[in-house]
Amino acid sequence: MAAPGMATVDRLYLPRMAAAAPAASQLENWGDSGLVVSSPFTDPSTDVDDSTDKHHHALMGCAGAGGEQRGVDSSVVSKERTGDHKIERRLAQNREAARKSRMRKKAYIQQLESSRSKLMHLEQELQRARQQGIFIASGGSGDGGHSVGGNGTVAFDLEYARWLDEHQHHINELRVALSSQMRDDELLVLVDGVMMHYDQVFRLKSFATKSDVFHVLSGMWMSPAERFFMWLGGFRSSELLKVLASHLEPLTDQQLMGICNLQQSSQQAEDALSQGMEALQQTLADTLASAATAVGGADNVTNYMGQMAIAMAKLSALENFLRQADLLRQQTLQQMHRILTTRQAARALLVISDYFSRLRALSSLWLARPRD
Template sequence: MAEASPRTETSTDDTDENLMLEPGNAALAVVSDSSDRSRDKNGDQKTMRRLAQNREAARKSRLRKKAYVQQLENSRLKLTQLEQELQRARQQGIFISSSADQSHSMSGNGALAFDTEYARWLEEHNRQVNELRAAVNARAGDTELRSVVEKIMSHYDDIFKQKGNAAKADVFHVLSGMWKTPAERCFLWLGGFRPSELLKLEPLTEQQLSGICNLQQSSQQAEDALSQGMEALQQSLAETLAGSIGSSGSGSTGNVANYMGQMAMAMGKLGTLENFLRQADNLRQQTLQQMQRILTTRQSARALLVISDYSSRLRALSSLWLARPKE
């Protein structure tokens, strides 16, 4: 048998050690370790960038929130300042509030006088509503509640009278709702609220439910009739004005007379706007009165609170919208 060669007796451990000591393998180990460190470094850089971006986004969010809060505070201060100025003006007698002189004051600047009167009306209305809310929360008796409810109902009558006087001076101002906030104007119907919208009330007895349903149906029918009348008036007025444009192209005496006649017709049609506003306010007033007759005193109190809260939220919505951050 042939003797085993010394080379074949080389230990496996020696072979492994030699392989590890070979220059090529050592270089591979160094490259692999460097690649791992590079990946770790890149991962750390991405994490740091994300963290920096998150911090910057949070900082900007805090700044926007701070600016928004500051705008709300500025709006509140401006509103308070305006109310104080109005109060000082009333104390100095700049605006005449007595019913005897109201029509006279309207002739000078009807819109300004009505806006001032409405601001005063709203201030008193809010005070009465707070009084009613306190009585309801304190579970006051029907006699006390009835007294406050009647006071608020009478106060509603006052604003309808004021609107009637204002319409005689400037019906466009009243119908357009420029005396209200922008959000309120979005839901305006003929210078005020839709009567049928008042009748979404709490659970009622069967008899009350029947009465409210009938009242809601009659209110909607009256609203539709008035709305259709306004549309017909606007269409008729547009046709009259379009005809006057066609007749004003020539300077002849006949055309001038025709133009003046058509403009006189347009003015006559505009005069019916005041009548539409008066009918709409009468419908609002009658709906409130009928609602009070159908409901109990406590139910009427809660209904008036709901109506007031709805209007208050619309006014608050206008303030928040105007004070929002504008990016």
């Protein structure tokens, strides 16, 4: 016979155990089927969840595969087209840059060839000038003055030949800059460089005039064709402005008026200097003529020496005429630069240089002509 306590326990717990038995077996069957019941003591991230997520994404991928694929394709095509346009534009820019580079190189090579031929001509002219200078140095009865004058002319010829070579280098840079469409501020630097280089040759001529005014006046340091058009040791400013007028179009009304006024004022100054030179020649001729009649006797010798001293004093005015002529040429160039724009001034300097280059080339052809 069971104890009363035990009987009570049996009545309370046995039915519950019996009810729990099917549940346990059911849990065992769920375990076999691969399903897992989560509990507070198990990890929620399981393989089932992973497989479920993969399945969900696969379904979503199937559902939106068509639209998403079309979106990706259109985006790729758009990016490819944009990339193609950039590549084409870059290639076009490279081709244009290469074309301009070839043009600049071709122009530079042509200028080098031209400079080489001009330099050969200058060397011939310089050799001729050196011979003339040496002859002057050794030709007089007095060694002092003539020797100094001869050395001065040779030094001037050397300096002028060097100046001419440097001038051609400046002109080549200016020509390349104009063909490459350089900015105006950069182009102005080159234009000012050429203008300052012209100032240098005027200083050289001033020193040479003090050394031997007749050498500068005769133009023996220039080519024969340049000497043919020479006026008082250089070019006529008014004639040079006429050459420029047809190469600087289009000009504004104000610029055209300024060029015309500059040409008129240059012409007037040239006429005044020419008249002064004629008057000087006439007074020198009269002085020498009066001195030529004084022959014989001590008084006549004294009179002769006095007349020659007067002639020497008058002849010293010749240096002043040459300086004024060069000053007129220098001021004409500077005034032209002020009237014109930067690009017009650059073209004007090229026209001037080309004009004198053609004169030197004409001289070379003339000297090299066949002689029967």
